[in-house]
Amino acid sequence: MSIRVKVATTPVELNHVYQLRYQVYAEEYAYMQKNPQRIIMDMFDGMPDSYNIIAYDGETPVGTIRVVIDGALRLPADQMYDFNQYRSQLIEQAQSQGLPIPLLANSGMFAIDARWRNRRDLFRSLFKLSCDIGEARGVTDIITTANIETLALYKRMGLKALGAQIRHEHISVSMVPMHCSMAQITKWAFGGPRTHSKLTELFALCYEYLLVSAGTPIFNATDENPDEAYLISSGAIGITMDTTTMQQDFDLATLTAGELFGESCLIDEQPRKVNATAIVNTDLMVLNKKEFWQKVNQDQSFMKAVLKVMDQKLRDVGRRALIYAHASQEERLQFFLEQLAKTAQPMLKKPHQRVVRMGGHAFSVISGVERDESQAFLEQQAKTGSIGLTENSIVFYSEARS
Template sequence: MSIRVKVASTPVELNHVYQLRYQVYVEEYAYMQANPQRIIMDMFDGMPDSYNIIAYDGETPVGTIRVVIDGALQLPADQMYDFNQYRSQLILQNHEQNLPPPLLANSGMFAIDANWRNRRDLFRALFKLSCDIGEARGVTDIITTANIETLAIYKRMGLKALGAQVRHEHISVSMVPMHCTMQQITQWAFGGPRAHTKLTELFSESFEYLLVSAGTPIFNASEENAEEAYLISSGAISIAMDRADQQQHFDLATLTAGELFGESCLFDEQGRTVNAAAIVNTDLLVLKKQDFWQKVNKDPSYMKTILKVMEQKLRDVGRRALIYAHASQQERLEFFLEQLSKTAKPMLKKPHQRVVRMGGHAFSVISGVERDESQAFLEQQALTGSIGLTDKSIIFYSEAR
């Protein structure tokens, strides 16, 4: 199963956004009045600094959120609450610290199909993409008005109330004005501070995520018109090759967070030569060939970035091949644990500890070592105090090397 999260850019996608809002706000909760068009939209949807994010399960729209950057009309949240005093405080605070003036944004119009509300990864992915947009635009602070019934969710995300609840008669709901910094909401969305690398720079402003369940194919060798490269945000991907003439299956590599794959399609018109599939539930950033070349034509230095990334990847592939071919089982396990350590993210409440959301079974698959042996290795590492171990995560206590 896979879910694609992207910025709505076509009339059909925008119409899906407006229809999904109607489905939730009118048909399900009766917050707003019904209308013949069966859509919910307002003046901010037509603004150039407005981004409507849409999530699809196949062809079915399942979630949406809107990000609006501060402009001449201010923000949708300003229609429900007077944030001017708080805006002035932020401006004065930045001035006193010799910082540039703050840039505010509003996230709202949040709607998820009832059948998909148990998918935490979908909920978080919508906000991840919101954060990507905010960071790309230089947003410093988020303001919003939260429904009193969902206030606890917003507090867990790091937002704080700026005042008492206000009754919004148009939608017959009590709303609470809230604020957080861009850094705070980003840390919540990504589970800790974001690591900025050449690869994340390469995928900045790609504005598209693919959420895939364990076992889901990403692409296979029969795909002829490949148009996308992928960066693993979290999870793990298996790269393999099938030789029909020899009836053989070759496991070529297992990739984890921070690694790139499928990038050859950016430079040629040939089809895929390998298969890629998710080993565990995995989040991918997507870079389309068309967007890549638009960036290259706009800024030739962009090409240098990906060439440097690919050069480093070739070196890593060579090292990985030696490990697969010649390393002992112990050396292989140590190598892959070290690789995971490099991708571990600081824990929100214990930033001195870093975590990878991956259990023993996935580690067994990545290392290519039988489950019993790989589990025994992890448990031994836990006994020495170098890692912590749960059914679904590995916690690193030492700094990444």
């Protein structure tokens, strides 16, 4: 199963956004009145600084959220609450610290189809792409008006109430004005302080998110016209090659968070030569070939960045090949544990600890060592106090090795 999260740009995608809002707000909750067009949209949807995000499960639209950057018409939240006093406070605070004037954004029109509301990864990915947009545009603060029934959810995300609840007569619900910094909501969305790579910085606003379940093929060697490269946000991808002499595929590599794959299609017209499959539930950032060349034509430094990543990848492949071919089992396990440590993310409530959402089975697959032996190795490492071990995660207590 895979879910793709992207900025809606085509008329069809935008219509799916408006229809999904209608399905949730008018048909399911009756917050808004039904209409013959069976869509919900407003004047902010036509603004150049509005970004409607849509999530698809296959061809089915399953979630949406809208980000609006502050402008001449202010923000949708300003229509329900007077944020001017708070704006003034933010400006005074920034000036006293010698910082640029704050830029506000509003995140709202959030709707998920009821059948997909148990997908926490979908929920977070909608906000991850929202954060990517906010960071790329230089947003410093988020304001919104939250439905009183979902107030606890917004508080868990880091937003704080700015005043008492107010009655929204148009939709007949009570709302609470709320605020948080861009940094705070990004920290929540990404499960801790976000780490950036050169690629994520250069290609901001170009990525889509792809959420795939364990065992899902990303691409196959039979793909003749590939047009997407992938950066692993979390999880692990197995790269294999079809063989005619063996009954099973030949394992070439196992890639983890921060690694790029499938990038050769960006610069040539050759078909894929390998297969890529998710080993565990994995979040990918997708870079389309058309978007890539639009960036390159604007600035050649984008091409240099990708070539640099490809060069480093070739070096890493060589090192992995030596490990697979000549290292002892203990050395192989230690090598892959160190590789995972480099990709571990700070924990939200314990930032001095870093975590990889990966259990013993996935570690066995990555290292190419039988499950019993790899599990015994991890348990021994846990006894020394260098890692913590749960069924679905590995926690690192010491600094990542470089």
